[in-house]
Amino acid sequence: MKDRLMRGIGVSPGLAIGAAVVVQSQLPDVPHRVVPRSQVEREVRRLRAAVKDVQRHITDLKARAAERVGPDEARIFDAQLLMLEDKDFLGAVEDLIRENHLTAEKAFEFKALEQRDAWMSVGSARLKDRITDLNGVMVRVVRHLMHLGNDELEGFAKGSIVVAREIGPGLTVQMDRAQVVGLVSEEGTKTSHAAILAHSMGMPAVMGLTGALGRIHTGTMLLIDGGRGTVLLEPTQEEIIDANVREVKDHERVVELERGVSLPAVTTDGLRVALRGNVDLPEEINAARAHGAEGVGLLRTEFFVTGHTSLPTEDEQVRYFSRVGKAFPDYPVVIRTFDLGGDKFPAAFQAPFEANPFLGWRAIRVCLDQPELFRAQIRAILRAAVDTQLHLMIPLVTRVSEIERTREMVAEEADELRKEGVPAAPSVPVGVMIETPAAAVLADRFVAASDFLSVGTNDLTQYTLVVDRGNARLADRFTPHDPSVLRLLQQVADAACAGRKPASVCGEMASDPLSAFLLIGLGYETLSVAPPSLPRIRWLVRQVSRAKAREAAHAALDARTDGDVLDILRTGVAACGIDPSIL
Numbered sequence: 001m002k003d004r005l006m007r008g009i010g011v012s013p014g015l016a017i018g019a020a021v022v023v024q025s026q027l028p029d030v031p032h033r034v035v036p037r038s039q040v041e042r043e044v045r046r047l048r049a050a051v052k053d054v055q056r057h058i059t060d061l062k063a064r065a066a067e068r069v070g071p072d073e074a075r076i077f078d079a080q081l082l083m084l085e086d087k088d089f090l091g092a093v094e095d096l097i098r099e100n101h102l103t104a105e106k107a108f109e110f111k112a113l114e115q116r117d118a119w120m121s122v123g124s125a126r127l128k129d130r131i132t133d134l135n136g137v138m139v140r141v142v143r144h145l146m147h148l149g150n151d152e153l154e155g156f157a158k159g160s161i162v163v164a165r166e167i168g169p170g171l172t173v174q175m176d177r178a179q180v181v182g183l184v185s186e187e188g189t190k191t192s193h194a195a196i197l198a199h200s201m202g203m204p205a206v207m208g209l210t211g212a213l214g215r216i217h218t219g220t221m222l223l224i225d226g227g228r229g230t231v232l233l234e235p236t237q238e239e240i241i242d243a244n245v246r247e248v249k250d251h252e253r254v255v256e257l258e259r260g261v262s263l264p265a266v267t268t269d270g271l272r273v274a275l276r277g278n279v280d281l282p283e284e285i286n287a288a289r290a291h292g293a294e295g296v297g298l299l300r301t302e303f304f305v306t307g308h309t310s311l312p313t314e315d316e317q318v319r320y321f322s323r324v325g326k327a328f329p330d331y332p333v334v335i336r337t338f339d340l341g342g343d344k345f346p347a348a349f350q351a352p353f354e355a356n357p358f359l360g361w362r363a364i365r366v367c368l369d370q371p372e373l374f375r376a377q378i379r380a381i382l383r384a385a386v387d388t389q390l391h392l393m394i395p396l397v398t399r400v401s402e403i404e405r406t407r408e409m410v411a412e413e414a415d416e417l418r419k420e421g422v423p424a425a426p427s428v429p430v431g432v433m434i435e436t437p438a439a440a441v442l443a444d445r446f447v448a449a450s451d452f453l454s455v456g457t458n459d460l461t462q463y464t465l466v467v468d469r470g471n472a473r474l475a476d477r478f479t480p481h482d483p484s485v486l487r488l489l490q491q492v493a494d495a496a497c498a499g500r501k502p503a504s505v506c507g508e509m510a511s512d513p514l515s516a517f518l519l520i521g522l523g524y525e526t527l528s529v530a531p532p533s534l535p536r537i538r539w540l541v542r543q544v545s546r547a548k549a550r551e552a553a554h555a556a557l558d559a560r561t562d563g564d565v566l567d568i569l570r571t572g573v574a575a576c577g578i579d580p581s582i583l
């Protein structure tokens with residue numbers, strides 16, 4: 001079995017058994033072939049027919065995505081459709097066929113690569129998204145012309161496991177869960193955005209599985225364990241039975257945990273912990289409610305823009321925010337303003353080339369520099385807050401002036417809406433995400449300037465340890481249990497407590513039971529977690545005492561290494577009567 005077992009990073013728990021479907025996002029080798037003059041027009045016709053077929057196919061994918069996850073996410077396909085309507089580009093491909101007698105696939109590839117090189121040399125971050133779309137279109141059209149299958153996402157039998165070098169959020173959104181039961185990729189880690197999405201969608205996933213494509217082929221039977229991060233190739237009948245037994249046990253545990261959905265998350269010594277949900281996509285609203293979320297602690301809004309060719313209108317945003325707010329009439333819903341930048345720029349957006357996009361023009365920096373984008377979002381939040389409990393939260397803050405300026409803009413827009421006679425809340429609480437060392441170190445100042453704090457441990461870990469959160473090669477270095485991150489977490493909790501402002505944690509760390517125990521010990525009383533993790537975290541809270549959690553946190557702060565921290569936490573939960581091996 002050993003040689004059939006591969007280990008990666010478990011990013012979304014659960015077992016899945018199925019046949020692999022290897023997603024070919026790479027361009028096949030296109031032979032350089034010329035055709036006789038008499039066949040040139042036939043190649044042009046073949047090109048036109050292929051473009052039409054691919055257009056139809058993408059339109060179909062878009063419709064299916066709209067049905068599954070909503071019309072907004074489905075707009076992710078618009079950019080590719082637009083490219084297939086580009087008359088100048090297609091005209092140039094036809095000219096190349098006629099002038100050089102090339103096959104349709106060779107001419108299309110040539111022109112697409114030429115276009116890609118031209119965009120790459122501009123080096124604009126805005127074009128990065130477009131290059132990804134261009135690649136997508138190129139692969140689809142060329143594969144179609146070469147009769148290599150219509151599309152990488154087509155023809156999944158029920159129970160397929162998607163295997164790819166890299167799985168982006170766009171691909172994850174397209175997955176039909178009736179067909180796809182699991183995900184495996186060579187790249188990616190627990191905190192890469194596609195992993196967060198898979199977790200939110202409750203789809204078992206293993207990422208960072210180095211060498212996967214060398215060993216797994218379409219049709220290879222796989223048994224994946226998204227909790228343990230393992231992938232077993234060609235499992236035997238016995239291994240499948242074992243896995244099923246484990247799955248049944250896991251399922252029984254989940255059912256048992258879900259029975260506790262309406263029980264309050266109170267520790268054995270009476271501390272009430274508020275458990276909220278992280279919502280990345282509209283379809284997760286129901287999952288969060290079903291799992292007993294007390295509101296939304298992090299509503300990510302980037303799905304509105306990433307991969308889209310246009311920015312959402314104010315009215316579109318009002319509709320969505322209002323829908324989420326109304327889904328939780330008794331609880332707050334914390335809307336995080338656009339966290340654009342890095343690799344998340346909509347095609348419609350002018351972004352400059354940057355050597356280090358993750359240290360560059362991102363998040364609140366973009367919003368403050370592009371007031372029309374930010375003001376529309378602020379207005380949408382104020383309007384939707386008229387009959388809901390919406391909060392506004394700003395990401396990647398590093399200086400107090402960013403909070404002050406945001407507050408001024410909120411007040412200005414509230415005033416404007418009042419003058420216009422548009423129904424809107426007169427104000428909303430303004431909170432700050434603590435996800436940079438600067439913000440953590442200055443937490444006392446940030447507390448004074450804002451209404452609440454929420455720690456984004458994904459970015460806080462990335463920026464404190466200088467480890468790219470999506471780099472599989474560095475995955476063992478990316479740990480929120482590093483004592484440096486722990487001290488920052490403690491500093492933030494203490495500052496919030498001293499300033500009498502609420503502080504929560506909404507990074508992935510809060511979805512992990514052992515870490516949730518630590519966070520409670522550090523003084524956090526609100527955790528916002530991926531909806532599927534709510535039952536487990538609720539169960540954990542109900543088993544432990546704040547006193548024991550405090551003791552463990554105290555010892556963890558003195559630990560030398562992340563390994564020591566984990567040992568301390570395991571001992572701590574064991575002292576509360578929990579077998580740490582089941583966490």
Ligand code: PEP
Binds near residue numbers: 300455456457460506
């Ligand atoms: C974080 O950084 O921890 C966070 C919650 O934000 P995101 O994962 O969306 O960057």
Ligand code: MG
Binds near residue numbers: 435456458459
């Ligand atoms: Mg973040």
